[in-house]
Structure formats: C-alpha cells, structure tokens
Amino acid sequence: MHITKILLDLKPALDGYAGIPQESRLLFRGLRALADYDIEGLIQHGGKVLRPASPAKGKLLSTSRRIHQHSRMIVSLFEKSDENSLEKVVQNIHTYLAPLLIELRKVSCIPITLSHFESDYFDDFIWQTLFSKTLQPEDKKLISQACYRIIKQSRKQLHRAGLDGLKFFSNPWYVSINTKGFDFFLAQTPFPGKVSSETIMVVRYHDSVPMFMPHTINDKVFHESSHFYALQENVRAGAYFSCISESTRHDLLKIFPEAEPRTSVIHNMVSTDYFDEATSKGLVGVIIRNRISRDKELVSNLKCLNADFDSNQSCDFTYLLMVSTIEPRKNHLLLVSAWERLKYTTMPNLKLVVVGNYGWDQGPVIDAFRPWAKRGDIFHLTNVPLHELRALYKHAVATICPSIAEGFDYSGIEAMLSGGITIASDIPVHREIFQNAADYFNPHSADDAAMVIQRVIANDGEAIRKQLREYGHKTANLYTPDKILPKWHDFFQGLKASRGKVSYN
Numbered sequence: 001m002h003i004t005k006i007l008l009d010l011k012p013a014l015d016g017y018a019g020i021p022q023e024s025r026l027l028f029r030g031l032r033a034l035a036d037y038d039i040e041g042l043i044q045h046g047g048k049v050l051r052p053a054s055p056a057k058g059k060l061l062s063t064s065r066r067i068h069q070h071s072r073m074i075v076s077l078f079e080k081s082d083e084n085s086l087e088k089v090v091q092n093i094h095t096y097l098a099p100l101l102i103e104l105r106k107v108s109c110i111p112i113t114l115s116h117f118e119s120d121y122f123d124d125f126i127w128q129t130l131f132s133k134t135l136q137p138e139d140k141k142l143i144s145q146a147c148y149r150i151i152k153q154s155r156k157q158l159h160r161a162g163l164d165g166l167k168f169f170s171n172p173w174y175v176s177i178n179t180k181g182f183d184f185f186l187a188q189t190p191f192p193g194k195v196s197s198e199t200i201m202v203v204r205y206h207d208s209v210p211m212f213m214p215h216t217i218n219d220k221v222f223h224e225s226s227h228f229y230a231l232q233e234n235v236r237a238g239a240y241f242s243c244i245s246e247s248t249r250h251d252l253l254k255i256f257p258e259a260e261p262r263t264s265v266i267h268n269m270v271s272t273d274y275f276d277e278a279t280s281k282g283l284v285g286v287i288i289r290n291r292i293s294r295d296k297e298l299v300s301n302l303k304c305l306n307a308d309f310d311s312n313q314s315c316d317f318t319y320l321l322m323v324s325t326i327e328p329r330k331n332h333l334l335l336v337s338a339w340e341r342l343k344y345t346t347m348p349n350l351k352l353v354v355v356g357n358y359g360w361d362q363g364p365v366i367d368a369f370r371p372w373a374k375r376g377d378i379f380h381l382t383n384v385p386l387h388e389l390r391a392l393y394k395h396a397v398a399t400i401c402p403s404i405a406e407g408f409d410y411s412g413i414e415a416m417l418s419g420g421i422t423i424a425s426d427i428p429v430h431r432e433i434f435q436n437a438a439d440y441f442n443p444h445s446a447d448d449a450a451m452v453i454q455r456v457i458a459n460d461g462e463a464i465r466k467q468l469r470e471y472g473h474k475t476a477n478l479y480t481p482d483k484i485l486p487k488w489h490d491f492f493q494g495l496k497a498s499r500g501k502v503s504y505n
Helices: 020-032 063-078 085-108 123-131 137-144 155-167 220-236 246-255 257-262 282-291 303-310 332-344 363-375 386-395 410-417 428-437 446-457 459-479 481-497
Strands: 004-009 037-043 115-117 147-150 184-187 200-205 240-243 263-265 319-323 351-355 378-381 398-401 422-425 438-441
Touching: 004 020, 004 481, 020 037, 020 123, 020 137, 020 481, 123 137, 155 220, 200 220, 200 246, 240 246, 240 257, 246 257, 246 263, 246 428, 257 263, 282 303, 282 378, 282 386, 319 332, 319 386, 319 410, 332 351, 332 363, 332 446, 351 386, 363 378, 386 410, 398 410, 398 446, 410 422, 410 428, 410 459, 422 428, 422 446, 428 438, 428 459, 438 446, 438 459, 446 459, 459 481
Parallel strands: 004 037, 004 184, 037 147, 184 200, 200 240, 240 263, 319 351, 319 398, 351 378, 398 422, 422 438
Antiparallel strands: 115 147
C-alpha cells in the first residue's frame, strides 16, 4: 500500500499555548499515530530568517560539522549568532538580502528548497520548543521519530514578497516552494506560496476574523492584506480547505464562493488529557498563587485568597473562569461588566479568574481588571500547565466563553471534559460546537450575560447545572481523537481517489 506523505505546517507551534498552536501540535501527533501515513513537520519562523539545517546540495559535511550547522539553525530561531563580528555581519547581510533573493526566485521560477533537520540529535529541542506546551511526555518518542524540514525565509517575508507584486500587477505574485515527494502540504493558515505540481495544498482554515472584523486584529493593514491575498492565491491555485467549523466554512464561502466544491469541515481535535479528575478545591488556591501574573501594571491582592484557603474556607471560594488570550474579539470587557453587576447585587463574594497571555490592544481590559485585582477579586493567571487548568475548569462555578467571534473555541469543550459547566456568547460557532451543552447570552449585552450566569450558578440552578454537565460530557466527546482522526483519514483518502480529476489554474 502506498504511504501517504504529508508535510504539516508547524510555524504556529512556535507561537504560544492555545488556539492554532494547540491545534497544530494535536493534529501532528494525531496524524503521526495513523497507519499508512508519513507525517513530516515544516519549521518556519514568523519573522526571523533561519540558517539552513542541511548543507547546500552536493556538499558533504562531517558529522561534527553537520551537528554544528544544525545547532546554529536552532540558535537562529532565538537570537542572532554571537560567535564573532564577521558572523554578525554575514548574518545581517543575509537578512537584508533575503527579500531580494525571494524576488529573484519568483522571477526565475526557481522554488525555495527545504532543508532537512536531523531530529535524532536534537529531540529535546523539538519537544521543548514545538510540542511540550500541549502534548504529554509519553508522546515525545512518537514526535522525536518524525522528520522535519526547515524553510529559512520567514513567513512574513513570504507574505511581503507576494504583496510586492501589487506594485506591478493587479494581483500578488507568490514564490514557489519545492514540495516534491509529498502528496499533501497541510498549511495552518492561508499560505503565501505555491507548492510543487505533484503536491495538493490543504489549508486548515480557522476563521475569517481578519476579513470581517479587521478592527479587532493586530497589525491591521498587513494582517488583513496578507490574509486576503494569500487566501485568494490558495483558492486560485486549486487548494482544498479543511474548515474547523461549519460557521468558518460559511464565512469563507462569503468571500470566495467559487471554492465551495473544495471545502469541507473537520472540527478541531481536543486533547484526551482533559477529564474529570478527583482533585481538592484547595488546589485552586495553590494554582492561583503560583500562576498569578507578574505584570507590574496589574498587582493582585492575595491576602483575601490566602485567608480563604489557609483557614480551610476554600469551599466558599466561588469563581467564574475565562481562558483566552487577552485581545479585543474575546470580549473580556463584557464579562467584567456582567460580573460586576453580580458583585453589586446578588453575588458579592463571586471571584473572577482569567487565564491567558496578553495579545494586543489589552490596555482597556487591564484597566478594568486593575481595581478589582487590588481588592483580591480578579486574578489574572499566565503559563498555566494543562493539569492545573483541568482543576480550574472543574472547580469553577462556570467557564465563560464570551467571544464575539470564534473559529471553534477550545475552552468550553475543555471545561466540559473536565467536569465543568460552560456558559457562552450566542454566536453561530458556539451553537454549532457546544450545542445544548451550554447556556447562551447576548455577546453585546452585559445585563443579559449577568442574568444568564446568575440563572445557571444560583443556588436554585442545580437542575440546570446537572443537565449541562450531562449534555457536556456527550458533546465534548465528539471532538476527541478517536472521533476526529477517522475524518482526516477519509478526507485524505478522498482527495487521493479524486486526484486525477483535480485541475489547477
């Protein structure tokens, strides 16, 4: 039987914990476990030029020199080389010339070559840098045995090189990547490049936020343009689109309805490491103390927390939980407003725990947090490992998912798997993913959000909570690997079977 070779984009795995980085790691691990598939990872930095891991074609190096070259590639991911002044000059020149070299490749139609990375020598780097934030130690062997490729040009450079074509043509002009030998290239976002003719590009499409909500994104001009034009190129080149939800697919087809025959939906896969574990609520106090944000602009008063837990009153410590990067579309401000309404009226002792790193435009959110953090009522946590997050989900009176736009939303499903309750904004993707396992509120009304939260978590809401937990267990299990991986298998097999019918423009 022919082994299906897939090159999977791991650029997002360098970027953080949740969302697309998390999906990249889980998908790589999941596909690696399937029989008859050979999965390799593509390593690329978002903004830095990397050193090639393998020597130029035809050039042989000793083992020691090869290891040294790989080590320098790893260093280039994190910082500029400091071996000597000449080394710095050479690296600076290389960075400066990189855009010009990409332009020359475009004009001459010479594809960018991917270098091989010999992971046998650097399994700790692969694990710690790309996968450890999401996967478990027992996955390390499977991950370390995989092969990896390096593209030295940064993702931003590929985007900018394509957009430079707008100076001379009505559409961007993207460089080609040599993907010969691979049946599929699976990109995690619209990809600013072309693949070899023997390779089918599959774009994992997460959301259309840069198109429909550009006011909420970072680096707005570049992000909107790079998303649109790379997406347009992928559609024109005959790429297939695996959307993470039907809502996301619907948005994609609003922009490019001609892509409809090449779109499908495979929901995100959730880690099996979220489950209902028997833990003491006292653990919550330890987690908050250890993971509290060290940001000097947001100092939390832990005296009340210490009093609650050190005096064995932890059963009285009730809190809402939100797990998300702090950026505009996640709607933190509405949650704070709704929570304040409850604090001022029926639930004066209710706390708010927010887990997530800063994204962009977080100033107004931090301003809203600050007075409550000083009182010991809001706790902002960062870098919370999975097993601790599992406990926070379980012991929260509810996990709140207030976003005004999402592609999937992991936190609600993770909360359900951990034995918790989910309350979410009433947006199409939440209705699709959470189904009847959540209660819903208007994402633009703090009053409505407060009313729904109170209805669920109040003392007389036990019947509602019981029903949500029962539905939650069933719904969340729709997104575990044993349910999602067969869909990926069928997807790739279907594309292989129809390969002769595919036409590229």
